[in-house]
Amino acid sequence: MSNNNNYLTTASGTPVGDNQNSITAGHRGPTLIQDVNLLEKLAHFNRERIPERVVHAKGAGAHGHFEVTNDLSKYTKAAFLSEVGKSTPMFIRMSTVAGELGSADTVRDPRGFAVKFYTEEGNYDLVGNNTPVFFIRDAIKFPDFIHTQKRHPQTHRKDVNAVWDFWSLSPESLHQITILHSDRGIPATLRHMHGYGSHTYKWTNAQGESVFVKYHFRTEQGVKNLDVDLAAKLAGENTDYHLEDLFNAIEDGNFPAWTLKVQIMPEEDVNTYRFDTFDVTKVWSQKDYPLIEVGRMVLDRNPENYFAEVEQAAFTPGNFVPGIEASPDKMLQGRLFAYADAHRYRVGTNHQELPINRSKAEVHNYQRDGQMRFDGNGGKSVNYEPNSFDGPRETPENKMNPFEVKGFADSVAYDSEDHFTQPGDLFRLMDEGERARLIQNFADHMRDVERDEIKLRQIALFYKVDPELGSGVAANLGLAVPESAK
Known part of the structure; x- marks a missing residue:
């Protein structure tokens, strides 16, 4: 073996003698399955990517x-x-x-x-x-919201209809989408x-x-x-x-x-x-x-x-x-x-x-096994609790500080349905140029929505945020603010 310590090996540490040519049956023969270095490299390459994050992928x-x-x-x-x-x-x-x-x-x-x-x-x-806020306020809506931000199940293209259909039916999103379509959005x-x-x-x-x-x-x-x-x-x-x-x-x-x-x-x-x-x-x-x-x-x-x-x-x-x-x-x-x-x-x-x-603090628990367990897996130490073998024990001083809970178990909304005051305050804090760009950005994003009823439903919400916002988006899209919003 070469005296050079930086020699190529397989994943198991075996030195690789030839990494440029696969093993074949004769000079022109088919590749042999016994070329374990080739098989390992191809198999590992096929598995080099883990599933990307559903959100925040990049x-x-x-x-x-x-x-x-x-x-x-x-x-x-x-x-x-x-x-x-x-x-x-x-x-x-x-x-x-x-x-x-x-x-x-x-x-x-x-x-x-x-x-x-x-x-x-x-x-x-x-x-x-x-951003200091989010589009929705209950996790039960999160999968639906993210589906609207992803690709259409048939065309596999981003779907502006889904985006604005969801937002126009979820007025709690107004604050976040106002920030998103403002100058701060990019x-x-x-x-x-x-x-x-x-x-x-x-x-x-x-x-x-x-x-x-x-x-x-x-x-x-x-x-x-x-x-x-x-x-x-x-x-x-x-x-x-x-x-x-x-x-x-x-x-x-x-x-x-x-x-x-x-x-x-x-x-x-x-x-x-x-x-x-x-x-x-x-x-x-x-x-x-x-x-x-x-x-x-x-x-x-x-x-x-x-x-x-x-x-x-x-x-x-x-x-x-x-x-x-x-x-x-x-x-x-x-x-x-x-x-x-x-x-x-x-x-x-x-x-x-x-x-x-990995935590910089030592980890002491009874979790064992599972795929890719690459530490000592707890060795021979006891793997259950309570035990009589001096295993890790809870520290009562680190219990959660209690807070009062009362009422009936039920699926209930937040008490407040005021989704307009805070985005309205934000809109009115903007200077004239910022407001104009916000209106333009909203209109440009909504322009390709196919159904006017979705556009009008969103315009009505914008009007409740501030009449200037609703009227501006409507005029930009060649539509009128619904009378029911006024």
């Missing part, structure tokens, strides 16, 4: 760190937030939502904003978007957009006192967006424009950063606030609950291997640490199951053992 990732700049330990006992100056390694994945792996970066679409903090108490995942780069936890979460301190919070990552690069025509041009010329920009910025030492701030709501305000605290289609006014600085996130290292670190990265809002808990937000409650379940299907039941997903 994304960019980067490593970095999060440093605490403000002591908020009176609100949460989370160890990684416990003292000013404390630094925690993290990984982020930012993505488009509706497109497939090969789709263009510069399309009008929300951007996923998923952060994994590798804390000493286990991984904490904050899985949000670049970020200039991933570095020039804010990120949000979107949902309401609960923080609990060491004394067992709780508050509710919303997360805001404010870009330090400034918010910049793309003109519609330039975005379309870039989509045709460089489908990976955002991936390229983020990678090159970090590679050049131009490390992007975000300041993390939170809004904090006392528990006693939950039942009296003018909007439902847990409705993810609504925001809390910053006049009511001002932003409080928490820390600073800096991205300073690119992945060495995209597949290992970005494609196999698995985030779930169910990855909590002591001091941070879920709220009764119905959309969040569904995501607690759906995200981890998607990873078990897509990557495997032991996806959390992969280096990019």
Whole structure:
């Protein structure tokens, strides 16, 4: 064998003598099945791709760190937030939502904003978007909503009829689609957009006192967006424009950063606030609950291997640490199951053992076996609990902080049906040019909807948001605002 230690082997470690020519029966004979190197290479190649994510399929990732700049330990006992100056390694994945792996970066679409903090108490995942709200507020509608964003079952093309049919029948989407069709709908780069936890979460301190919070990552690069025509041009010329920009910025030492701030709501305000605290289609006014600085996130290292670190990265809002808990937000409650379940299907039941997903804290549990179990699988240790063999035990001090639940088990909607005030306030905050572009973007997106009844139903909703918005979209489409909306 060569003295060179960098010799080629099969997956089992056997040296490969010829990697240029397959074994054949004679000089021109057929290939032999005994060429196990050939068979291994072809079989592995056929399996090199895992199923792409149903949503957020295409994304960019980067490593970095999060440093605490403000002591908020009176609100949460989370160890990684416990003292000013404390630094925690993290990984982020930012993505488009509706497109497939090969789709263009510069399309009008929300951007996923998923952060994994590798804390000493286990991984904490904050899985949000670049918008503070979402299209729907109950997870039972999520599969239907995403179907409208994907491809038609017959034509296999994007279906504008499905998109606007669903939105016009789901007025809770108005706030999000107003943001999406505004100038903010196409970020200039991933570095020039804010990120949000979107949902309401609960923080609990060491004394067992709780508050509710919303997360805001404010870009330090400034918010910049793309003109519609330039975005379309870039989509045709460089489908990976955002991936390229983020990678090159970090590679050049131009490390992007975000300041993390939170809004904090006392528990006693939950039942009296003018909007439902847990409705993810609504925001809390910053006049009511001002932003409080928490820390600073800096991205300073690119992945060495995209597949290992970005494609196999698995985030779930169910990855909590002591001091941070879920709220009764119905959309969040569904995501607690759906995200981890998607990873078990897509990557495997032991996806959390992969280096990019593995906790920096030691893991002690009784979960064993499953495909691709590549650690010691617990060795000879006991695999059940309770036991008499000094196995891992629960720590009562880390139990969820209780909250009151009352009422009848039933399928019920949120109390508030006011889907118009907040998007209306947002519309009226825009200057004249922003409002005109929003109206144009809505009209351009709706223009190819085949049925006027869908257009008119949506126009009626826009009119309730603000008469200028409804009338402007209607005029642009050559339609009249329905009398029933006035």
